[in-house]
Amino acid sequence: MRKRAKILVIEDNQTILELIKVSLEDSGYEVITADKGGEGIIKARKERPDLITLDVSMQPINGGMVLTALKGDSLTSSVPVILISVFEEKKDAIRLTTNGYVSKPFKIEKLLKTVKETLDKKRKTDR
Numbered sequence: 616m617r618k619r620a621k622i623l624v625i626e627d628n629q630t631i632l633e634l635i636k637v638s639l640e641d642s643g644y645e646v647i648t649a650d651k652g653g654e655g656i657i658k659a660r661k662e663r664p665d666l667i668t669l670d671v672s673m674q675p676i677n678g679g680m681v682l683t684a685l686k687g688d689s690l691t692s693s694v695p696v697i698l699i700s701v702f703e704e705k706k707d708a709i710r711l712t713t714n715g716y717v718s719k720p721f722k723i724e725k726l727l728k729t730v731k732e733t734l735d736k737k738r739k740t741d742r
Contacts, residue, residue: 620734621645623664625655625681626699627673631719635668635699638723639730652676656684659691666734668717668726671700695733699726 622644626632632648639646647662649655652673659667667685671678678698685691697715715729 619643619645620665621647621662622730623647623649623655623659623662623667625649625652625667625673625678626670627651628670631670631699634723635726638727642727642730644730652678652681655681656688656691659685659694660688663690664694665737666730667694667696668730669696669698671698695737697726697729697733 622639624632624635624639624646626635626648627650629650632650636646636648647658647664649658653676655667655669656676658664669678669681673681678700682696682698685694685696695714697717699717699719699721701719715733717726717729
């Protein structure tokens, strides 16, 4: 039996954070949350998640800074990251990652599909 995938959600908007957390848990994932970029980096190193969803627009450490830190750390560099952000930031977000992007406002079904596809792809490459 395969273990439940562990997902770290880094999001500073508490309403969106809770929506994502509950939706992922309802879909059978183990979920860890962080509402600040720095906290997300620490939890990613400690918890070693299978996937991270990351809000781009956070302060004082924004999603781009978090992603740079994660990808530059040997403990977290191979963890796939799905960026979640408003449409205007899409161009920068796509430049920052190839794992996935979900535009705000988003439909939870789109996020869940992107998470599943990203985890499936990761499992194939981990074999």
